[in-house]
Structures are given as C-alpha cells and as structure tokens.
Amino acid sequence: MxxxxxxxxxxxxxxxxxxxxxxxxxxxxxxxxxxxxxxxxxxxxxxxxxxxxxxxxxxxxxxxxxxxxxxGRLIWLSAVASFFWLAIMFAYTMQDYLTRGQGVFSY
Amino acid sequence: MQTQDAISAGYGGDKPSYLTNGSTLKSWLLTKDHKRIAIMYLISVSVFFFMGGIYAAFIRLELLTPASDLLETATYNKVFTQHGILMIFFFLIPAIPAILGNFLLPLMIGAKDLALPRINLLSLYIYWVGGILTLYALMQGGVDTGWTFYTPYSTTFSNSFVMAVGLGIFINGFSSILTGLNFIVTIHTMRAPGMTWFRLPLFVWAHYATSLVMILGTPVVAITVLLLAIERVTRVGIFDPAIGGDPILFQHLFWFYSHPAVYIMILPGMGVISEVISNFSRKKIFGYEFIAFSSIAIAVFGFLVWGHHMFVSGQSIYAGLVFSFLTMVVAVPSAIKVFNWTATMYKGSISYDTPMLYAIGFLGLFLVGGLTGLFLGSVGLTVHLTDTYFVVAHFHYVMVGGQVIAYLAGIHYWWPKMTGRMYSEFWGKISAMLVFVGFNLTFFPQFILGYQGMPRRYAAYPEEFQVLNIFSTAGASVLGVGLTLPVIYFTHSIIAGKRAGDNPWMLPGLEWRTASPPPTENFEEMPVVTWEAYEFGEENGLDIESARKASGPSVPVQA
Missing domain, CATH: 1.10.287 (Helix Hairpins)
Incomplete structure (x- = not known):
C-alpha cells in the first residue's frame, strides 16, 4: 500500500x-x-x-x-469514492423530486 | 502421497490454543485476539437471535386464529417491530461478519490478527452498548413503528420509545462501520506472502464487498435516525409536511442504507456458501473471478435500487421505472453466483455432511427468495403485492433461507476449528432437515396469503386465510425445534465432544493448516502461499485427495 x-x-x-x-x-x-x-x-x-x-x-x-x-493514493481513492456515493444518493433522490408531476411519466 | 498426519501438522505448532491462553474474565474482556472477540460476538448475537425468535413465536401464535385474541393490537405492533429490530440490527447484520469473519479472516489470509485489534474490541463494546440501550427501551415499553421507523408516524404520532431505540441503533451502527473498516485495512495490508488478491478465498472477497457497503451506507442511516430525533425533539421540519418537511425524504435516506444492508446480510452468507460448496464438492470453484467480482458488483449495484421499496409511496413514476430496471440488473450478479455454485457441484465428489446440507438448502431457498424479488421489483405487479405477506415471505426466504441457513452452514463447517471439538453429525443432519422443512412450511404459505391479499402488520385477518396461517404457525414450531437442536449438541460438543483434528474435513485452505483450536498467534511461522484457492491436487503442497481416499470413508477426521 x-x-x-x-x-x-x-x-x-x-x-x-x-x-x-x-x-x-x-x-x-x-x-x-x-x-x-x-x-x-x-x-x-x-x-x-x-x-x-x-x-x-x-x-x-x-x-x-x-x-x-x-x-497515499488509496486514501484519496477512498475519499473520492465517498463523494461518488454521496453524489449517487443526491442524484437518485433528486430524480424522484425533479420528475414529479411533469413530463411523459407524470401523474 | 502424503499421509493424514502430514496434512494435519501444517503451521499449527505446539503453542497453547487461544481458548486456554488465559481463563480469567479480564483475559476475555480485555482481549485483542480476534478469535476471542468472535466468540464473545457469537454468544451475544445468539442471545439477540433467541430474543428475536421469542417475538417471532408470539407473532405466529397470534396469527393462529383470525381474531386479535392473544395480543392486543397495540402490543402486536410492538411485537413485530421488536422482532424486526432485534433480528435485523443485532443478529442478521453482525452475525456472519462479526463472528465468522472476525474469527476466520486473519486465518484465511495468513495474518496474526486483524489490522486494528483494539478497534475490533471497541466495536464489540459499541455493539454491547447499543444492544443494552435498545433492550432497555424495549423492556421499558418498546417501540411500535415497525423496524423501518417510517415518518411521520415515528416523529409525530408514536408515543413509544422511538428515541431510545433509535439511539441504540445509532450507536450500534458504529460497531458495523468499525468492523468493515478493520476488514478492509486487514485485507489490504495483512495478507501473507504469496496470498495475492486472486488467491484469496471467496469468503474474504465477500467480506471485502460487505465492508465497502458497511462503511459507505451505515453513516447514512445513522444520520437519518439523528434527523428523526432532531425533528421529534426540536420540531424542526425535516420529514413532517405539517412543518415543511417531506416524509418521502425519510424513505429515500432510510432505504439508501437499508436496501444495501440486505447485501450486508446476504453477501457474507454467499461467501460461506462458496467455501462450503467448493470444499464439500472437493473441486475447484467454477468461475472464481466471476464470483469474486459479482460480490463487488452486488455491493455497487445494491446502492442503486433502494427506490423499489417506495413504488407506492408517492415517488415519481419515472424514478420508479429507473429503480425497477436497476433492480432487474442487480439480480444478474446474484444469478452468476448461483449458476457457478451449481456448476461447481457438477461432477464433484460431493459429501453430504451437515454444512453441505445447509449449503444445498441455501441454493434452493435463495433461488426462491431471489426470483420472488423480481416479482416485487416489477413496478406494475408490486402495486398489488406491496405490504402483503408476499413481501414478508420473500424477505424471509432471502434472510432466513439465505443468511441464516448460510450462517448455520458456516458455524457447523468451522465449529471444529473454533472449538477443537466435533459435534454430533447425526443430530446435525436431523437439525438441518428440520430447519429446511420447518422453514418452507412457515414461509411458503405466506406467498399464497400475500398474493391473495393478506396485509402484513395486522393482528387480525379474514377467516378464509386461517388454514394457511395454521400451516405457517405449525412450520414455525418445527423451525423452532430445528434451530434449538444446535444449541444442545454444540453445548454437548464443548463439554464431551470428540476432539477434532487440525484438518477434520481434509481441506486445502490456510485456516485448516493450523491447530484446532488455533494458537493466539494463529500460525507458529509465517505461512507462504504458493497455491491457488480451492486446489485439491498435489499443487497445493498437500496431496489431500490421495490422503483422504487412503483414510477411508468420508467422515470428519478426529484427533
């Protein structure tokens, strides 16, 4: 390492x-x-x-x-991965909030 | 050809075992030995499992009749909530990593201990503190929100001990994070010379993937519980729409952890099954790299599917479609594993010892659990099935049919290594069959009940559902007997069991090349690995197959 x-x-x-x-x-x-x-x-x-x-x-x-x-680079990788996971959480949560009541799939 | 004695010798040496190296209470409570910590986890986790089991028994007894007669409805709410909390947070999540992972990971990679032994002991103490606090809250009056703590019920309406239980779970989460951290550091830095990444046992790969989920996901649920507490105490609007919050946000945050938590529960079990199937088929595992990387794929994709718990929550239809598609995708790596395990058994020299019986049971039950997950992941069909007993059956097929069965396979498989004693193979097989039959009798009727529309979390139900509920309760009693038997024959094994040899199953893994039970340092000399995982021929330095055949019929070798 x-x-x-x-x-x-x-x-x-x-x-x-x-x-x-x-x-x-x-x-x-x-x-x-x-x-x-x-x-x-x-x-x-x-x-x-x-x-x-x-x-x-x-x-x-x-x-x-x-x-x-x-x-070292492994720690940097871990830190960046944490942000990537945070980005996943935000992005996939927002794909719900931003698509409510509009567009092709609206309800 | 090597003899059985040569195979048993290995790296064990004559040092005292970890069990006899100090017998005072202090020597246990202040130990930094990963094996002793694992034993203390074994005892603690078993206590929580049987407490959760008592709640399960009350649920099944209440549902024996259509009326809410044994328990009041408010009490029933607490009983199923507390069953879920104890089983999920204090049994299913820690069981395999904290017990088998703790005990075996250093042994399997040729290390003396985990990389951070004090942190390992700290994680046990944190588990105890979280557990005691939760039990205190349960004894004071308990909690009735369901194990998911859905808002606004948990923040606004429930008068039960939500805060105390939430705090217990919050604290317990740090135990999980520290264990995952310890495993990752250990796997990166403590491997013996020659133990390359692709020589690691698949049990280790599974724990590596699990640890990633533990350290990336657990903080989110901890913060979610904290936000819940903040709203409940200070009335800051986070989840309650009446004060500007959004209850669906709670579900997003909760399931961002709690769906991957399903993989925290099942991935280590898959690691156990890879070990047992390959070793009891006495054949190199089929598609090693595929199984290893499918564990990582499950860990990654497992984070992208949480919205399938929220199809009818008010989540947008677009989000539902995306989560539904990704749910189908995450089934692929699980299927890869099942295909590869089956291919490993093909033309293998299979021995039907107790661990293998459990492993074969796992294949069938996990298959049913996984396939019914696809039903629930289909955004149309799930509207009919959400919050019915179909979900309860699916979940239990994965968690009990998967994780618990794998845990039982693992504990039987490594029991001789952990204790240096054999257990009764006869009673082991009886128990495995009772668990398999009892489990199916308990939970298969629930698929039908759910499909017919029986909702979960109600103490009363229409009379037409009674027959299937009687089947289910009868099955639960068989399952209860099956799960109690190991306590009896394992206890007997410790007191009067026959001594196990160092390598009672005659297998090539590093953990079988040291003494049973191992010395505190695990290996008298540093092992040097020159062989690939799961090699049964002469290339692993021990011609195990020849020695096994020379030793006669397929029975565990005793000292």
Missing amino acids: SHDHTEGAHIGIPGYLGVFAILVVGTILTYYVATFDLDFIFAGANTLVALLIAFTKMAFVMLYFMHVRWS
Whole structure:
C-alpha cells in the first residue's frame, strides 16, 4: 500500500488554527447569507449557497484535519469514492423530486 | 502421497490454543485476539437471535386464529417491530461478519490478527452498548413503528420509545462501520506472502464487498435516525409536511442504507456458501473471478435500487421505472453466483455432511427468495403485492433461507476449528432437515396469503386465510425445534465432544493448516502461499485427495 504520510509535511499548530478560522468564518458566512432572500437569482439559491459553503468547509476538514492531503493514493481513492456515493444518493433522490408531476411519466 | 498426519501438522505448532491462553474474565474482556472477540460476538448475537425468535413465536401464535385474541393490537405492533429490530440490527447484520469473519479472516489470509485489534474490541463494546440501550427501551415499553421507523408516524404520532431505540441503533451502527473498516485495512495490508488478491478465498472477497457497503451506507442511516430525533425533539421540519418537511425524504435516506444492508446480510452468507460448496464438492470453484467480482458488483449495484421499496409511496413514476430496471440488473450478479455454485457441484465428489446440507438448502431457498424479488421489483405487479405477506415471505426466504441457513452452514463447517471439538453429525443432519422443512412450511404459505391479499402488520385477518396461517404457525414450531437442536449438541460438543483434528474435513485452505483450536498467534511461522484457492491436487503442497481416499470413508477426521 502506498503511504507517503510524512510528519514534516503537516501545517503545524498555526496552520491548524488557520483552518479552524476558515471554518468559523464559513459558519458565520452561512448565517449571514441566510438572512438574505436570494430567490431573486433563482428559487432555492439560498440552499445552494449554504451547501457550497458547507462543502468548502468539509474539504478543508478532510484535507487538513484528516490529513488526506498528505495521504497515499488509496486514501484519496477512498475519499473520492465517498463523494461518488454521496453524489449517487443526491442524484437518485433528486430524480424522484425533479420528475414529479411533469413530463411523459407524470401523474 | 502424503499421509493424514502430514496434512494435519501444517503451521499449527505446539503453542497453547487461544481458548486456554488465559481463563480469567479480564483475559476475555480485555482481549485483542480476534478469535476471542468472535466468540464473545457469537454468544451475544445468539442471545439477540433467541430474543428475536421469542417475538417471532408470539407473532405466529397470534396469527393462529383470525381474531386479535392473544395480543392486543397495540402490543402486536410492538411485537413485530421488536422482532424486526432485534433480528435485523443485532443478529442478521453482525452475525456472519462479526463472528465468522472476525474469527476466520486473519486465518484465511495468513495474518496474526486483524489490522486494528483494539478497534475490533471497541466495536464489540459499541455493539454491547447499543444492544443494552435498545433492550432497555424495549423492556421499558418498546417501540411500535415497525423496524423501518417510517415518518411521520415515528416523529409525530408514536408515543413509544422511538428515541431510545433509535439511539441504540445509532450507536450500534458504529460497531458495523468499525468492523468493515478493520476488514478492509486487514485485507489490504495483512495478507501473507504469496496470498495475492486472486488467491484469496471467496469468503474474504465477500467480506471485502460487505465492508465497502458497511462503511459507505451505515453513516447514512445513522444520520437519518439523528434527523428523526432532531425533528421529534426540536420540531424542526425535516420529514413532517405539517412543518415543511417531506416524509418521502425519510424513505429515500432510510432505504439508501437499508436496501444495501440486505447485501450486508446476504453477501457474507454467499461467501460461506462458496467455501462450503467448493470444499464439500472437493473441486475447484467454477468461475472464481466471476464470483469474486459479482460480490463487488452486488455491493455497487445494491446502492442503486433502494427506490423499489417506495413504488407506492408517492415517488415519481419515472424514478420508479429507473429503480425497477436497476433492480432487474442487480439480480444478474446474484444469478452468476448461483449458476457457478451449481456448476461447481457438477461432477464433484460431493459429501453430504451437515454444512453441505445447509449449503444445498441455501441454493434452493435463495433461488426462491431471489426470483420472488423480481416479482416485487416489477413496478406494475408490486402495486398489488406491496405490504402483503408476499413481501414478508420473500424477505424471509432471502434472510432466513439465505443468511441464516448460510450462517448455520458456516458455524457447523468451522465449529471444529473454533472449538477443537466435533459435534454430533447425526443430530446435525436431523437439525438441518428440520430447519429446511420447518422453514418452507412457515414461509411458503405466506406467498399464497400475500398474493391473495393478506396485509402484513395486522393482528387480525379474514377467516378464509386461517388454514394457511395454521400451516405457517405449525412450520414455525418445527423451525423452532430445528434451530434449538444446535444449541444442545454444540453445548454437548464443548463439554464431551470428540476432539477434532487440525484438518477434520481434509481441506486445502490456510485456516485448516493450523491447530484446532488455533494458537493466539494463529500460525507458529509465517505461512507462504504458493497455491491457488480451492486446489485439491498435489499443487497445493498437500496431496489431500490421495490422503483422504487412503483414510477411508468420508467422515470428519478426529484427533
């Protein structure tokens, strides 16, 4: 199994505090954005923005706190596979919600 | 030609077995030995199985007569819910991976232990905590939502112990995740020299596929139960339409895990059956690669079919058609396995020992279970069959006819390795036949009942359904006797059973090349694998077939 996980590559306490600060800013930003009605862009835009911020925060947690950035290809494969599975869950759930009451198969 | 003694020697050595290496309670409760942890799982899982069985007995007794006379309807709701919860979350899911997988996986790949022994012990403790919490909730008053916890009933209307049981299942899920993680790391990093991926026993491939499902699916149901709890406590609208939620979203999230969970239950069973059929046909398995990759295919496609539980839920018709098509697709890898097992038996030197009787039973019962799944996966026919006893029969044909039968095959097959003792082959065969007959008598009438329109989850039913229900209850009592017998003869085996040789079935797998029961380190010296899986000729280094024929009739070899 490939494993080039070296201690020297990590970002140290200041780096971790920096990532933590990004997460806090992300949380505040989520709250701040939620106070605006973004439906003038398109319906449900608030949800999309909140999800984008959440995914960004998640990426920082995985890359730095979970050390995926310095891990081998097998760990990267596992991480990507998890996202792929998440995408399956969203996509197949949405194929239900987006096809209700419209199109050839509507009811 | 090698002799029987040479075959028994292997890598075992003279070290004390894992059973005699410490006898205090502490030596068991703080052990990191995968074999001892497996034994503790065996005892715990068996307790849950028999508790679930008691609930099953109450269900069948209530349904002996058309009226709701033995149990009140509210009590009946709790009884079938608790039967489902105990059997699914605390027996079917952990049984084969946590007991047989834990015990055998390191032995089969030539490792000293699992890669993360402390995590292995932790997963047992988590299982206990989740189990005790669930039992506490059941004893306090129980839960009546059905094992699926469908909303909005579970969030809004039910006054039973939904939160406590949900918490128990939430905690128990982490046990499953950690076991799957441990297996994946072990298979990747702990294989003995020469044990390449395509020399792995198919039992190991099946557990690899199962572990993928465990770590990818289980977190979703944990989060779903958490969301349910959040809505129930804080009234944040997630699933309840009255406060802006969507009850069908619960079903999507729940079945995203719970359908793949069916494969968590059945895939390890398929691994057991691959071992038993090849070894008791004394023939290299037909289509090794196809069986190995069909396990992975089942794990992957199993994640794409959950919507077939929701055909009449309000899900869109387009989604129903897609899920129906994918359901037909997932039947293909299962069929590949059944064809290959059958082809393996063709012209094999079959011995009808107890494990093989169960394995042959599995073939027929799983076939019925699988084919009736296609009925239910057909988006038109299922409108008639949804929530009828047809579903109950199909599910039990797969889960009991499949997983439980495979588990029984496995526990009989590896019992001599686990305990160093033989059990009564006579009573083993009697038990296998009682289980087969009792099972069919219990569940086949339910197909007819369901097709005729008898709904599930009701304590009362019209009088015209009584005859078939009497058959079913009579079958359940036969099944109960069949399942109780192994407890008796296994207990007798531990106390007074004949000692088993290291390789009582005379087989080539690595687990049979160490002592019975194995030493704590599994192998005295690191095994080096130079042979392919399931080779019975001289190429595996042990001319087993010649030695077996020289040793006389096909009976287990005792020390």
